[in-house]
Amino acid sequence: MRVIISILTIFIFAFAKAQTTIKLDTIYANxxxxVALFFPEPIRQGITGSDNFVFTYNREKEQYFGLLQAKPGKESNLLVVNRNGSIFSYIVRYKKQLSKLNYFIPISSSIGNEKPIATDSILAESSEVRIDNRTYHYQKFCSYLLNRKQRIGRIKKRNEGIVVSVENIVFDKKELYFVIQIENNSTLDYDLNFLNLSIETRQKGKRKSLQRLYQEPIYKHNLPSKIVEGETVRLVYVLPKFSLSNDRRAILELNEKDGERNIEMKLSHRYINNPN
Incomplete structure (x- = not known):
């Protein structure tokens, strides 16, 4: 009985706080x-406000995801508490046709914590919070870029039915965002070994040579491990901002695992130095 009262107390307190300070996101189910919800920490408790919504999760062994189903009826709300005390609250509604079946919940969506956080804990976790906030910004901005139709130019190369395009290069804050599209127009699936971006420098002198320096992305968005036949994927690489002189250029390398359908694309310094 005490456990039920405790859960309801948390439920009421968190929902009231969410209503007064945050506009809750809506999740649709039928x-x-x-509908799968993936959380940053394992789920300890999950409860819905109406019995026409059911949220199931592993009560014996804590896991990161839960499943939501709904019957026709009035909207309700869902409250989830993670193992670390983070609280998440959502409006839930029935919808006959669903356009989204998976939700990946970032830690930044938490409306609070069920326990007061000590000052030393806040100091210890401050850098971690900054990292989470930055990653959350990358996620949101990359999704925004993938929904835009803006292009920087016609930058495309193909090999045996595999087509790579650099659709856009965008500068935001201190980073460059490379919007990349890969099409598999062949009859075989494409297993991705790596997709690398390097800077190539032409060495001056009697013996001219080329030197490449790999650029490590800060963040990769929607990078697949496989592209099945007939599929087109779009992804974003985020790198620290850089510029190129006339004797340097960027090289994008797509490499197939256990195959030879490799593509090497050269990006002129003009595209890098003049992003959108």
Whole structure:
């Protein structure tokens, strides 16, 4: 009985706080499909405000995801508490046709914590919070860029039905965002070994040579491990801002695992130095 009262107390307190300070996101579900919610920490408790919504999760062994289903009826709300005490609250509604079946919940969506956080804990976790906030910004901005139709030019190369395009290069804050599209127009699946971006420098002198320096992305968005036949994927690489002189250029390398359908694309300094 005490456990039930405790859960309801947390539920009421968190929902009231969310209503007064945060506009809650809405998650749609129905009775024919499972809607999966993936959280940054394992789920300790999950409860819905109405019995026409059911949220199931592993109560014996804590896991990172839960499944939501709904029957026709009035909207309600869902409250989830993670193992570390983070609280998440959402409006839930029934919808016959669903356009989204998976939700990846970032830590930044938490409306609070069920326990007061000590000052020393805040100091110890401050750098971690900054990292989470930055990653959350990358996620949101990359999604925004993938929904835009802006292009920087016609930068495309193909090899045996595999087509790579650099659709856009965008500068934001201190980073460059490379929007990349890979099409598999062949009859075989494409297993990705690596997709690298390097800077190539032409060495001056009697014996001219080329030197490449690999650029490590800060963040990779939607990078697949496989591109099945007939599929087109779009992804974003985020790198620290850089510029190139006339004797340097960027090289994008797509390499197939256990295959030879490799592509090497040269990006002129003009594209790098004049991003959108």
């Amino acid at each position: 009775d024919t499909k499972n």
